[in-house]
Amino acid sequence: MVVNVHSRTGGKAYAYALDRLRELGVPLGATYPLQDPSRLVETVDSAARSGHDLIIIGGGDGSVSSVVDCLAHRDVPLALLPLGTANDFARTMHIPDDLDGACQTILGSHIVDVDLGLCGDNYYVNRASVGIGAEVAQAMSPRLKRYVGPLAYPVATAKAFFKHRPFGAKLTFPDGDHEDREFDKLLQVSVANGRYFGGGQLAASDSGIDDNALDITVIRQGNLRQLADVVRGLKTGKSSDQVEHIRTRAVRIDTEGELPINIDGEVVSSTPQAFEVARNALHVVVPRTWADGEAPE
Structure with a gap:
């Protein structure tokens, strides 16, 4: 133990x-x-x-x-x-x-x-993310977790949101199961392995940790009201105009400039990066x- x-x-x-x-x-x-x-x-x-x-x-x-x-x-x-x-x-x-x-x-x-x-050479259980997720991880100090507990996530998210700068990303799929996609003005791209992340948010309504798949969530930049709708949707698995879901076994993410990647609360990698399932x-x-x-x- x-x-x-x-x-x-x-x-x-x-x-x-x-x-x-x-x-x-x-x-x-x-x-x-x-x-x-x-x-x-x-x-x-x-x-x-x-x-x-x-x-x-x-x-x-x-x-x-x-x-x-x-x-x-x-x-x-x-x-x-x-x-x-x-x-x-x-x-x-x-x-x-x-x-x-x-x-x-x-x-x-x-x-x-x-x-x-698998994010590059790093295994993870829940989710890897580019964008505000990495910024939230950087805002989550041990002191904040110690004093406010679960409220540390919304507090850190609010701080990160006001500092965030929208970014562009290209997603390519080496297995050929999806057409390559390009996005601009994004809040976040996440690649989930598990069912839950971020204090009970759902990767997708039917996601699982033993389904041989990754659940990609692309969130477009919006205002605070739209962000609140996104957060509510992630809690319930409902869709939103700001959100797009893609399911795949492997994806590569390229961004405009190198951006940090948050893996289960720790910034341990950066873009460009390849992701895949370790079955x-x-x-x-x-x-x-x-x-x-x-x-x-």
């Missing part, structure tokens, strides 16, 4: 999960309460190489996305204690957001295979009732 105890709730969550998992009879071969979040990737990679048959991560979407490079196409399943601000990956996988429920899920040990997105690349412990593409109860 590897937990970032430096996070907003990490210390208390680590102590509770440690006691609860032991009460439930889950054998823990090693535990790592990390004070330094930068050690997360090396710790998980070392644990995977050491022969552990399950790795439990305590963290949010950024923590999960950062370690899937270590776990992709490996026979080591991932279990999750959702400790983040949004917990969109946990929502996609129907993992309870309360620690007792998450520990009970781990005890059940029901394992499924799901897809990962059944990650093993995840989920509730036995999990069914991809369905809303959690």
Whole structure:
């Protein structure tokens, strides 16, 4: 079990999960309460190489996305204690957001295979985005998350919106399943692998994390009222005049000038960039009732 105890709730969550998992009879071969979040990737990679048959991560979407490079196409399943601000990956996988429920899920040990997105050489679970999404990630400071919790997303989005400059992009499809497309005056282009992102927004009404597809969302620049309509539509999966959806297995995004790419809350790449599906690349412990593409109860 590897937990970032430096996070907003990490210390208390680590102590509770440690006691609860032991009460439930889950054998823990090693535990790592990390004070330094930068050690997360090396710790998980070392644990995977050491022969552990399950790795439990305590963290949010950024923590999960950062370690899937270590776990992709490996026979080591991932279990999750959702400790983040949004917990969109946990929502996609129907993992309870309360620690007792998450520990009970781990005890059940029901394992499924799901897809990962691949942005260049970087795997991700939820979504990669160009435009305001990257600007929101840059505005999301640890202090903001710590003090306002889930409200950090709308606060950071408002700050990013007023600083945003519309951009143009060209989308090309190497599999030939769509004609190449060019857009101008854009707010954002996102490439989703999972069902949820951004605190419960839907990639598409019928999106899933095990459908061998990426859901591209192109959002045109508009005023605040139009942006509010877009946000409401993303929460419900409804369409909007400002939004266009494209489903594909692979896409390349070129922009007017190099722009940063936000991957699950962290800016780790830039355009131009290629995206594709990594089919059944990650093993995840989920509730036995999990069914991809369905809303959690």
